[in-house]
Amino acid sequence: MxxxxxxxxxxxxxxxxxxxxxxxxxxxxxxxxxxxxxxxxxxxxxxxxxxxxxxxxxxxxxxxxxxxxxxxxxxxxxxxxxxxxxxxxxxxxxxxxxxxxxxxxxQPAGISGKRLSIGMAHTRDFLPEELGRSAQIAETAKAVKTAMEDAGIADPADVHFVQIKCPLLTSDRVEAASARGNKTATTSAYGSMAYSRGASALGVAVALGEIASDIGDEDVLRRYDLFSKVASTSAGIELMHNVVIVLGNSASSVSEFEIGHAVMSDAIDSAAVIAALNSVGLGIAPQATAGRKFVNIFAKAEASPNGSVRGLRHTMLEDTDISSTRHARAAVGGLIAGLAGTSAVYVSGGAEHQGPAGGGPVAVIAKLSN
Known part of the structure; x- marks a missing residue:
């Protein structure tokens, strides 16, 4: 039961x-x-x-x-x-x-079907030289599978969002690797955020069978045709391991909530946001769907690496005053807030290998009346 x-x-x-x-x-x-x-x-x-x-x-x-x-x-x-x-x-x-x-x-009365379930796992701590490389991909894949088990989710199709907090490099961490005779993927602290996010996302894709497991260091931030449709990774200075949170729907859950997702092909893909809302029985704001209530929406955003959106040039990558990730968060955040009817939405910048290049996954949680 x-x-x-x-x-x-x-x-x-x-x-x-x-x-x-x-x-x-x-x-x-x-x-x-x-x-x-x-x-x-x-x-x-x-x-x-x-x-x-x-x-x-x-x-x-x-x-x-x-x-x-x-x-x-x-x-x-x-x-x-x-x-x-x-x-x-x-x-x-x-x-x-x-x-x-x-x-x-x-089991409460009226609960049927698959409902929101959440599982968690942690990787081991990484060495600085492992960030953005095969070790981070492989360890993340293991942690995703562990988190799925924790959530009671067996079918990868029932996974709708995988949130990961991952590490980044600092000058001290780069120096520590160098002292052991090892080179890091990059010596740039800011650049390392992208490497760590990208490798973590590829780990999700491997775990869920979205891509083959035979990928290596040379694929990170180069093979943008390799990506996960549900990965959301965020780098921070405060840790040296990956924290993995799997969100999906499971028959073992009696939650009042449900999660669904879609994939934005670019930063102005409103159709994908609407599809994500529809996946949990919601429409665009104002949402008046009987028996359903909007809770939150989670998305990734990035400036398209080819410098254009639907054939038109953008300048986000060439702005020396404001980081492109800040531009992307603002642009995608405004689009999603308008469709969701609230500005308190979770939009994270830097979508390397998280959805197609220039796009990203978008997931919605709704509360059901029964």
């Missing part, structure tokens, strides 16, 4: 250190802090190597949750998966999405 239920709630934040919304929800009894499985957030930093709003947000959340769980902040971070994506350009609004898991005594 199905006895696992998953919950999802989106909470606005006033800043990267603001935990008042989450504490209010906990105090009201709407969330049992012991049931929190993962927290995904958008913070208003620059999304780059020196975006410490991500680490600040995680520290604030861990400190606030520690007394409720009887743990130290460090132990909270080990227990809950935190993925903070920096950059809320344009209309994007800072927020967190809290995912919970609890065991229920018996």
């Amino acid at each position: 199905r006895t696992t239920s998953f919950g999802v709630i989106r909470i606005a934040t006033k800043g990267p250190g603001d935990v008042s919304g989450l504490m209010s929800v906990i105090d009201s009894g709407a969330i049992d802090p012991a049931s929190i499985l993962a927290i995904l957030g958008k913070t208003e930093g620059n999304g780059g190597v020196n975006d410490f709003t991500r680490e600040y947000a995680v520290a604030a959340l861990c400190t606030a949750l520690a007394p409720h769980l009887g743990l130290t902040p460090h132990e909270v971070e080990q227990r809950i998966a935190f993925v903070m994506s920096g950059g809320t350009e344009g209309v994007l609004s800072p927020h967190i999405t809290v995912f919970t898991r609890r065991e229920v005594g018996e």
